[in-house]
Amino acid sequence: MHGMKIPFNKPYMTGRELDYIAQAHRDGVLAGDGQFTALCQGWLESYSGARKALLTHSCTAALEIAAIVLDITPGDEVIMPSFTFVSTANAFVLRGAVPVFVDIRADTLNLDEALIEAAITPKTRAIVPVHYAGVACEMDGIMAIAKKYGLTVIEDAAQGMLSCYKDRALGSIGQLGTYSFHETKNIISGEGGALLINDPQYIAQAEICREKGTDRSRFFRGEVDKYTWQDIGSSHLPGELIAAFLWAQLQEAQHINARRASAWQHYHELLAPLEREGLLRRPIIPDDCRHNAHMYYVLVPPQTDRARLLAGLKEQGVGAVFHYIPLHSSPAGRKHGRAGGTLRTTEDASARLIRLPLWTEISPQQQEYVAKILGSALLQYKMAG
Numbered sequence: 253m254h255g256m257k258i259p260f261n262k263p264y265m266t267g268r269e270l271d272y273i274a275q276a277h278r279d280g281v282l283a284g285d286g287q288f289t290a291l292c293q294g295w296l297e298s299y300s301g302a303r304k305a306l307l308t309h310s311c312t313a314a315l316e317i318a319a320i321v322l323d324i325t326p327g328d329e330v331i332m333p334s335f336t337f338v339s340t341a342n343a344f345v346l347r348g349a350v351p352v353f354v355d356i357r358a359d360t361l362n363l364d365e366a367l368i369e370a371a372i373t374p375k376t377r378a379i380v381p382v383h384y385a386g387v388a389c390e391m392d393g394i395m396a397i398a399k400k401y402g403l404t405v406i407e408d409a410a411q412g413m414l415s416c417y418k419d420r421a422l423g424s425i426g427q428l429g430t431y432s433f434h435e436t437k438n439i440i441s442g443e444g445g446a447l448l449i450n451d452p453q454y455i456a457q458a459e460i461c462r463e464k465g466t467d468r469s470r471f472f473r474g475e476v477d478k479y480t481w482q483d484i485g486s487s488h489l490p491g492e493l494i495a496a497f498l499w500a501q502l503q504e505a506q507h508i509n510a511r512r513a514s515a516w517q518h519y520h521e522l523l524a525p526l527e528r529e530g531l532l533r534r535p536i537i538p539d540d541c542r543h544n545a546h547m548y549y550v551l552v553p554p555q556t557d558r559a560r561l562l563a564g565l566k567e568q569g570v571g572a573v574f575h576y577i578p579l580h581s582s583p584a585g586r587k588h589g590r591a592g593g594t595l596r597t598t599e600d601a602s603a604r605l606i607r608l609p610l611w612t613e614i615s616p617q618q619q620e621y622v623a624k625i626l627g628s629a630l631l632q633y634k635m636a637g
């Protein structure tokens with residue numbers, strides 16, 4: 253087992269990506285919205301039940317389009333977790349909005365729906381639940397609060413493709429949802445993303461925003477005889493080469509998910525004894541959620557020197573990493589956002605969380621090595637401290 257080197261992530265390729273790219277190359281169709289884009293969007297719509305799916309360059313871009321179509325304007329407030337990636341907040345700050353950071357639940361590390369109401373003010377416009385690790389937020393509670401106060405819900409489902417909440421695809425529950433196909437996610441195209449539109453009133457403007465503010469999408473469908481500048485927008489549509497790559501991945505999505513699910517379950521079983529000994533806490537999956545095995549994380553005991561632990565794991569070839577620096581405590585978060593209540597669970601979890609190597613083709617033996625190295629490092633800390 254010595255000399256193993258297990259990277260944190262290793263992108264999985266199906267083998268068909270280059271065939272489809274070659275086809276786009278042969279056909280001479282390179283700009284966006286060709287046949288591969290249509291195939292991917294059709295797949296996403298039928299899989300998720302969304303009224304419309306639009307491919308974008310990234311989940312970040314999809315969130316930016318969402319903020320524009322919801323007409324978020326300066327001074328508006330948007331409720332979101334602090335325990336998330338920067339794009340969740342940036343997309344709204346770009347429109348002049350104020351992110352209001354609400355604490356997370358201790359079990360799933362997702363936005364705590366019980367704390368949302370206290371953070372609502374007359375300026376609140378939207379709620380952005382983030383499905384951390386592909387595990388669903390408590391969407392019934394969140395949707396009920398949104399309805400009561402007339403707010404819009406945009407699901408940041410960057411990590412949540414192929415996960416469900418009560419048998420509904422994540423990203424298909426709020427008015428809008430966003431996916432990421434970044435290399436580090438389950439289904440990839442290098443960089444890439446999609447906007448899911450579940451409330452049809454936003455479809456026309458989302459198409460315009462994605463097409464540089466023009467109605468070119470309608471022109472291509474023959475609905476107008478020329479296309480013109482309609483509204484603000486940008487260049488948000490990926491070219492066909494990216495869509496061709498993504499098409500190969502989507503066709504294998506269920507297989508990729510099944511492989512990841514069995515790796516996730518293997519860690520879960522390997523680490524159960526360490527949890528019983530109080531050396532770590534494993535992820536908690538609510539009964540309402542079927543998840544996509546995007547990530548395997550553990551929470552280490554509060555007194556652990558995490559930086560030293562990670563450095564020690566790295567020395568033994570284990571590519572484990574920490575995750576978010578909470579947005580409310582980061583320079584831009586302090587400048588543009590504010591805390592909506594205390595953020596104790598956010599601070600606690602972000603200080604104690606480590607993510608273990610998990611990728612589609614990781615082998616059981618590699619995982620057993622990771623678990624063994626992690627276990628002995630944590631035991632050492634416990635004896636020392």
Ligand SMILES: *Cc1c(COP(=O)(O)O)cnc(C)c1O
Nearest residue numbers: 310311312337339410432434445
């Ligand atoms: C990865 C991620 C993003 C950004 O996705 P990109 O496609 O890289 O823009 C946004 N939010 C969350 C929660 C993410 O995990």
